[in-house]
Amino acid sequence: MSLCGYSLRIRFFAFLCIGLSVLGILIGSYCGDRYCSRTDLKASWIASMSENSRSFVNSLEFNSNEALLNVFDVENVNFSIKGNDVMVFLHIQKTGGTQFGRHLVKDLDLERPCSCHHEKKRCDCLRPGKSREIWLFSRYSTGWKCGLHADWTELTECVDTKLDQIEGGNKNRRYLYVTFLRDPVSRFLSEFRHVQRGATWKNSKHSCNHRLATKNELPPCFEGDRWTNITLDSFMSCQYNLALNRQTRMLADLKAVGCYNISAMSKSERGRLLLSSAKLNLSKMPFLGITEHQQMSQYIFERTFKTKFLFPFEHYNKTVSSETLKELTEEQKQTVLEFNSLDVELYDFAMKLFNNRFEKLKKLDDDFEAHYQEAHNSGQTFAWDLLSDEDVEI
Numbered sequence: 069m070s071l072c073g074y075s076l077r078i079r080f081f082a083f084l085c086i087g088l089s090v091l092g093i094l095i096g097s098y099c100g101d102r103y104c105s106r107t108d109l110k111a112s113w114i115a116s117m118s119e120n121s122r123s124f125v126n127s128l129e130f131n132s133n134e135a136l137l138n139v140f141d142v143e144n145v146n147f148s149i150k151g152n153d154v155m156v157f158l159h160i161q162k163t164g165g166t167q168f169g170r171h172l173v174k175d176l177d178l179e180r181p182c183s184c185h186h187e188k189k190r191c192d193c194l195r196p197g198k199s200r201e202i203w204l205f206s207r208y209s210t211g212w213k214c215g216l217h218a219d220w221t222e223l224t225e226c227v228d229t230k231l232d233q234i235e236g237g238n239k240n241r242r243y244l245y246v247t248f249l250r251d252p253v254s255r256f257l258s259e260f261r262h263v264q265r266g267a268t269w270k271n272s273k274h275s276c277n278h279r280l281a282t283k284n285e286l287p288p289c290f291e292g293d294r295w296t297n298i299t300l301d302s303f304m305s306c307q308y309n310l311a312l313n314r315q316t317r318m319l320a321d322l323k324a325v326g327c328y329n330i331s332a333m334s335k336s337e338r339g340r341l342l343l344s345s346a347k348l349n350l351s352k353m354p355f356l357g358i359t360e361h362q363q364m365s366q367y368i369f370e371r372t373f374k375t376k377f378l379f380p381f382e383h384y385n386k387t388v389s390s391e392t393l394k395e396l397t398e399e400q401k402q403t404v405l406e407f408n409s410l411d412v413e414l415y416d417f418a419m420k421l422f423n424n425r426f427e428k429l430k431k432l433d434d435d436f437e438a439h440y441q442e443a444h445n446s447g448q449t450f451a452w453d454l455l456s457d458e459d460v461e462i
Contacts, residue, residue: 133417136351137424143432145354147373149203150196152240156227157206158247160318161217162258164359165248167382173208177376182209200235215273219318220349222275249315249418250359252411253404257389259311260303266294276327285328300400304407313410320345343410347417358422366443371429380443
């Protein structure tokens, strides 16, 4: 087979994968409030397929990583800030998202910069020539309209409705999701330390299929208002601790696994489906940043959206999580890895996707060295863990 033919076949498989995912979402919506068994759904639609299609679905997990690397064409995003495009920032805790969110509202070189109000901790990011239409949906532009640190499931079920309420009337928009991921061990330890200092994110909604998780589905891991002075071993021992594999859960379509009903299927099946869904959703996002690679992240964003940041992204050098890691025993390190195994695999995939996009944009850039140098380290040091992640509505 020619290289061109192989590439077309990979793209066909990738779009077929997306189609099947959308089909699953539609079926889930049809089920309403009643939980539809994933096993029953899978059996019903696979039974109706041709033998060749069934073989493809059965081998999808083996082939998906390579196919998903090329699902989104970052070369031709063509973000229309004057049109109907809306950038949605999916902010995962302890990934440096607070600083990135501030860059989005304060540092972009735009025809109409965001107008920021310090007392409100919020900025108006309006389209040029428009008095109400918003191009950015994020913590510092709209606030936590879909819930504190809303995940992919919550945002996709909420953003359109909230923007209709803000702007008035129903509009046809194109949503482009962006996010940052971080090394799973560093991110988990950073969240652990943040919880020790008093963070709870107790105002998070945890909504799925337009329904809040019940206390039976998501019981608290601690009593009282705070979980301060918790040990790492105790922090990891609660199976309902959402810090575990947080990045995978927040990027996945939770409807595919019965939302927060962990009894709907085995733990291994739930993990496999969550990971597959997270990879697919991540591959469809036009921008993925990596906390450990700030300069590359800035370059990818600027070339993808054809814009510039007025100030370079800061590189962190020393974090609370790095100091915590030094204090762990080898057994504890292994346990952290095992308990976050989904995030470990997702991060490995994310790095491949990230590097693949970087190389594509680099090849298209006739003046790469100059453009990449512009996204250089300013020489400042920055401790990401010291940034505040308020657990209140703003």
